Amino acid sequence: MIPTQLQRSGSGSTQSPRSPSSQEPFLSVSVIDPAKMGNGVQAYISYKVITKTNLPDYQGPEKIVIRRYSDFVWLRDRLFEKYKGIFIPPLPEKSTVEKFRFTAEFIEMRRQALDIFVNRIASHHILQQSEDLRIFLQADEQTMERARSQEIGIFKKKPADLMQIFKDVQSKVSDVVLGKEKPVEESTPEYEKLKRYIFELEDHLAEAQKHAYRLVKRHRELGQSLSEFGKAVKLLGTCEDNALGKVFSEVGDKAEIVSVKMQREAHHLLMNFEESLKDYVRAVQSIKATIAERANAFKQQCELAETIKFKEIDLNKLRLTRSEKLADAEREYDVLKADGEEATRRFEAIVQLMNEEIVRFQEQKTLDMGLAFHEFAKGQAHLANGIAEAWRSLLPKLEACASS
């Protein structure tokens, strides 16, 4: 949980909220206590979401609500629709494999990701003011459920469908970027560069994440085989007499200790490094969705501009012929003009927001990755040093045995 300050501009800072006497507005959220609800196919996990705040709109100082994964999805969808141009923080994926849905590890990874998700929203200077966020953090469960089921429009109820839509959007965006769809395409060199960057970045990150995941597995495998090896060594020692037999036994025991260390580091790697990389990938995918929105907005603007042009021509024709339809046509024209201006405004807002968001994103990612690298190096150093120490303690005895 990251306590956050409310900011009117710039990125969030991380000051402690433990100064209740100060009049600074703060909003701190944590997602904890996953609990399994229901049975069988209907079973799901619910989370406690705790909000600590002194904001006027919120029921302070503390409010606890129960939320499930689909509620988070609802929040993300609403924000995505309302705040076009902003990179909405990504959500952890829905689990496709049934048997992993309720493993402790999966649940913990998801909880951690959801916690980060909400906190990112709460620390974003624009998103934190959203009404949907307030509903999410404060509404009782029935209200939440009603809101969730009312959600129609492009984002249907099931998150699986949402995934599909994202995929469609992604492919549409790649089409656009790859130039498959010809006409309505924004193509300033900087924006082209950005789009290319985002797409290539995703590939690189995905590969790194894949290897990170494999590395976790390798740690587990090595831990496992060390444990087995230790047992085998102990058995072998039973054939030996006292002194040598004891040495074997101790080697076997140490192998088991080292094995445990490896398993621990595997878990640490998973939660602190691999998850961070996955999160990075998701963030980039979210940017791609925003790119798609921008493309849509641009397309709408262009199409309207086209329509307006044609309407102008029609209008002039009607003026010349002094037709009765002129008045209607003029009214339609005005409406169209207004729409056009609106579309342009929307598009430009997106462009503006995206420019800011990119800067924010890069800064945030440097911090996130720096931390991830630090955790990685720290964990590996700790592991290596621990292993060296464990084995080192056996050396005197082995020396003694060898020289006797």
Added chain:
Amino acid sequence: MMGSENQEGGEARLQASREEMESLVLDGDDGRDHIGNSITSQSYANYRSAMTTLSSSFAASHHPLSFPTPADSDPLLSPPSPQPPLLKSPNSPKPRTTATDDPRHLDPPSYADVVSSPLDDSIEANGGSESPSQHSENSASSFSRSPFSSSDYLEIVVSNPQKEAESSKNSIVPGNNAYVTYLITTKTNISDYGGSQFSVRRRFRDVVTLSDRLSEAYRGFVIPPRPEKSVVESQVMQKQEFVEQRRVALQKYLRRLAAHPVIKKSDELRVFLQVQGRLPLPTSVDVASRMLDGAGKLPKQLFGDSRSVMGPQDVVQPAKGGRDLLRLFKELKQSVANDWGASRPPAEEEDQEFLDRKQWLHDLEQHLTNASKQAEALVKAQQGLADTMGELGLAFIKLTKFENEEAVLNTQRVRAADMKSLATTAVRVSRYHRGLNAQTVKHLDTLHEYLVLMLAVHNAFSDRSSALLTVQTLLSELSSLHSRAEKLETASSKIFGGDKSRIRKTEELKDTIRVTEDAKGCAIREYERIKENNRCEIERLDRERRTDFVNMLKGFVTNQVTYMEKIGIEWTKVAEETNRYAKETA
């Protein structure tokens, strides 16, 4: 696991990325860390492919590496070679997964293909842990029990396989048979050899001869088993991989012989290593051709000819097929009587100590097999970790390059720098892991060596058992001869004036008894001799085993400490560099 992931089709990419790793140059590193160095991508590709094929098809396909490795096995199955009847059944279940019927066949551990790269050698030199020789081939030559002691040494190198054509006039099989010869170079200071360095060319058949003659001459000794024969066609014989594997196997075999304190001084070995031209030992073919003589003798033997007696000269060897058909039959009868007969055999294995020892060795073998298997798995897992760490580093190097090239904001460059530090360390650490693994292989190979020795111990024990059976058979024979003699005595004493034919028979019988007594005496002496050989060898093995196992454990543990310390230092550096990102929350 590793194998299946490669089978997903990633292997080609893996090899490509390995080569990329070689060619990437990282600026700002000191010379030792320069990735674009002399490690050929070939070597990585080789052992990568070796590990892949090993994990994907454990059974028979041992793929070659283009340079020497300690791998030694026949990739092909062979039927059980003819053995003395009391050897344990060739169908005993083998703990290893290869389907072979012959208990003498033992796969090398599948990690035997892991090779240390030149870079790891330099790390070894700096880290300074163990014996000076790095090349993995030297692992078989000694267990570092007394490396390069001032006492005698015998170093053997097998190299340079060459195809030669056999002229058809001498061979039984018509036509031109090509065969392979190997150059065997010896360096020694043993005085018997009268020379310090010399070479001969030998073919595999010569090795079989050597091995057979040694088994005959050194009954009761724990003699390292020779590499497997192969019954397949000349097509396979000439394949380069097969030849290479055989070369390695021969080298290992000869080195083991040279390490045996008694056998290294044997005439058979000396003659094999030194005498140019044709090997002057009686070949097994010659022995087998006596089969024809044996078949001719059989009718006479069956009809009770006096020539059917076992003479002293025969009893010093176990009964073999061929000339000893009758003896084989008698001994078989005896062994059945031993197992199923109501009465006890005339002489028994009384040595309880021996029986206990047998049991203990059985347990040792089981535990060794298990440990060897787990050692293989451990080495594989260590290799997997090393590889994946390297791949991760590589992926981050690519990302670093990308971010640097595409950077628009300075924060991207900062991130790229952080990433690069992590990436280069990961690649470096990956190399350390590989080095550690190569050393681990060398040490844990001791387990495999001792498993091979277990087979030899079985042979030594069966020498003893078959000698005992010979004694028992002779004792039974004697007792039946004596009772026949008695019957004849009583029968002829009833006839007045004697019975000419009976008297003649009695005389003949007395002769037979005398010869058989001599044979019995010989057999008993032989048995005692073999028992003594057994005892000495087991004692020697005990001593050596303790030393070798302690050294193995010590080496294993020392390596772990050395490499983990180095790895810890590397990561601590990166952790310190990235400390500013650390979370402030307690």
